[in-house]
Amino acid sequence: MTLRNLLVLAIALTAFTGCKRDTPPSKPANAGYSVQTWVLPAEAGSMAPDLQTASGGRVLLSWINRTQGRRNALQFASYTEATGWQSQPRTVAVGNALLANAGDTPHLLATPDGALWMQWLQTQPDSPSGYDTVLARSKDGGMNWDQITRVNSDGKPAEHGFAALWPNGSNSAGIAWLDGRDQAAMGAGTAAQHAMGAMQLRSNLFTLDLQRGTDAVVDARTCDCCQTAVAMTRKGPLLAWRDRSADEVRDIALARFENNAWTAPKPVHADGWKVESCPVAGPALAASGDSAVVLWYSEAGGTPHLQLARSHDAGDSFLAPVTVEAGAHVLGRSAVGIDARQVWVAWLHEDAHGQTLQLARYPRDLSKRLQTFAVAKLGARGMASGYPKLAVDAGGVWLAWTDVVDGVAHLKGARVAH
Known part of the structure; x- marks a missing residue:
């Protein structure tokens, strides 16, 4: 399966809204949470959201605006509960080469120095199926974005995507991505020849000035088109992906x-x-200190199910998983977060009545x-x-889908809080 075979959504235009969500009345810390509508500033036709929390109580939202008859645009906006949306959406990149895809979405990162980083996909003009993972960053909160840099430097007509970003120190970033250069090395022969090459998981570090380090091959054979995830633990970045054995x-x-x-x-x-x-x-992966949780989909045993497992040692080991949901209605599209008291899990299921976005919370021990x-x-x-996104702060969670x-x-969007 290639990335271009995934569903790309068609859209039309609607108006921007900068509405501020009213702050709910305070409740006891042990009270239940409730769901509130969170109005997002994206125009009709927008897709592929990403959510991140940042300093100053900010929530960062990115998305692709894909309007028929117009070039694709990668946009983002910043929100706080005190002021609402802080500006009109800002455009990071625009062009027909900007690849819009429901499965392989852009990612946004805020580093401690205040810089913003954005990763997305660009098609290769000389390849019918090749695309690159590209990276840009802004030193001024998103007003200006530097020249994009290709994360993969091989120059091969291959697929490079499904990336994950993390802060590396205070002013640089790390990125991991799936890299198909070995598949491209097999040449333009039969499908069987192409299949002989393996998709790799690679990573690299980039400075504030987008100077690259040396690629590391994390895994020489992975699943071709499954998302990667990363979370920061006390011992360093923890990276998760779907492996592929012989x-x-x-x-x-x-x-x-x-x-x-x-x-x-x-x-x-x-x-x-x-x-x-x-x-x-x-x-999906989340961490806080030495605690880490990973959420994943499997059909082992013949039944679709979502599993959630925790680690108390920053990912050195994981306890037996808990089943979040099982059955034919379970979809393999989910998100997870962790705060000081609990673990949050979001997922989609689909039955004869349609799709529902579900959310659950567990204590940190998943008991x-x-x-x-x-x-x-x-x-x-x-x-x-597509794939729902979730971001956690001290008050609860933010959701976008x-x-x-x-x-x-x-x-x-939705806000789930006391």
Whole structure:
């Protein structure tokens, strides 16, 4: 499966709204949480959201605006509960080469020095199926963005995507991505020849001036088109992805970056899910200090299910997973977050009545489910809803997702708080 075979959404134009969400009345710390609508500033037709929290109580939202008859535009906006949306959406990049895809979305990162970083995909003009992972950064909060830099430097007509970003110190960034250069090295022969090359997981570090380090190969054989995820632990960045064995077992693997090198990949849990094609369902990952949680989809045993596992040692080991949901209605598109008291899990399921965005919270030891929410009923079906995104702060969680209204993609948002 290639990235271009994933569903790309069609859109139309709507007006920007800068509405400020009213602050809810305070409640006791042990009270239940409730879902509130969070109006997003993206125009109709927007898709592929990403969410990050940053200093000063800011929530950063990015998305791709894909309007028929116009060039694709990568945009972002900043929000605080005190002031609402702080400006009109700002455009990071625009052009027909900017690849809009429901499965492989751009990512936004704020580093401690105040810089913003953005990663997205650019098609290769001389290749019908090749594309590059590119990176840009802004030193002034997003007003200006420097010349983009290709993260992959091989120059091969291959797929390079499904990236994950993390802060490296106070003023630089790390990035990991799936890299198909070995597949391209097989040449333009038969599909069987192409399949002989393996998709790799690579990483690199970039300075504030976008100077690159030396590529590291984290895993020489991975699933071709599943998302990667990264989270910061006390011991360093923890990276998760879907591995691929020689006999097509595609379980979730992790490695941690410490002492300027990646630890050897190891499985989160031995599911033993053997599947011949890519499920386009990577893991979600969150961490706080030495605590880490990973959420993933599997069909091991013949039943679709979402599993959640925790680590108390920054990813050195994981306890037996907890099943979040199981059954034919479970979709492999989910997000996870962790705060000082609890773990948050968001996922999509689809039945005869349509799709629903679900949210649950657990104590940090995952011993029981504390609360479950049906956040939204979606008009979208299948891949049109993309992948929900979740960001955690001290008050609760922020959610963003893609829905379809009258055949047009729309970004929707929610705040879940006391």
